[in-house]
Amino acid sequence: MQQNLEITDAPKIVVAIDGFSSSGKSTMARELAKRVGYIYIDSGAMYRAVALYALRHDMFKEDNTVDLEALLPHIPELSISFQKKAGEDGVQHTLLNGVDVEDEIRDLEVSNRVSLIAEIPQVRQRMVELQQEFGKQKGIVMDGRDIGTTVFPNAELKIFVSAGLHERARRRWRELTQKGMDIRFEEVLANLAERDKIDTTRKVSPLKKAPDAIELDNDAVTHEEQMEWLLKLFQETTENIENESRG
Ligand code: CDP
Secondary structure (H helix, E strand, C coil): CCCCCCCCCCCCCEEEEEECCCCCHHHHHHHHHHHHCCEEEEHHHHHHHHHHHHHHCCCECCCCCECHHHHHHHHHHCCEEEEECCCCCCCEEEEECCEECCCHHHCHHHHHHHHHHHCCHHHHHHHHHHHHHHCCCCCEEEEECCHHHHHCCCCCEEEEEECCHHHHHHHHHHHHHHCCCCCCHHHHHHHHHHHHHHHHHCCCCCCCCCCCCEEEECCCCCHHHHHHHHHHHHHHHHHHHHHHHHC
16 A cells, blocks of 8 residues: 655655656656645646647648648647546546547657657747746646756756666557557657657757756666655655755
């Protein structure tokens, strides 16, 4: 039986978890938030929601570039929010303009386009604004690519997760086929490799480790070991802040 931490009196902090696609950061972030009673925000889901919007409105040109003239005027009016579903153990669904799009944003079609959307400066600016708004009251765990570098550069705890490309592709392929998706391993591998490339080389907020982030290479680490490590770090961080504030 899992024990949740008693943190009622502890100061609330911001936890930023960044890393490569399918490195397991979302699972870690979601579970940490649940165990310590924090809000969890999946920033990747927000970029996925914008990619879905662009796909639905035919905003990708034939050469696969984004039709910026069509997309940009709609960015300020897009509403992206999260809602917990009853009976799903606190799993959050992503809402785009008030409609649940959680399943659709995980489709390969969206995965294949999302990094093209995420490299548009105006899209990033809007998403970062929304993300910072979510984190205003602290008590939040957010995962993504630029959370510790751009969204919350002052986050009290920053983690950077990595794992080898093949291991990550195996994890993602397993996840998708378990959901019933008919997809080849090579397709998943190619998608992750392409996204890694775009995410690490784009001009605005490329994926990189913040200097003060703690690195975790989880190729050979079990989920339980990883959670134990993360919970200990969380506890140490909040204790240190508490001690400092007491002088
Ligand atoms: O689930 P997975 O690790 O495959 O990716 P995700 O977290 O859902 O993010 C999807 C895509 O959104 C990434 O490949 C990035 O292109 C983009 N993203 C970003 O640019 N900045 C973030 N903070 C989060 C995601």
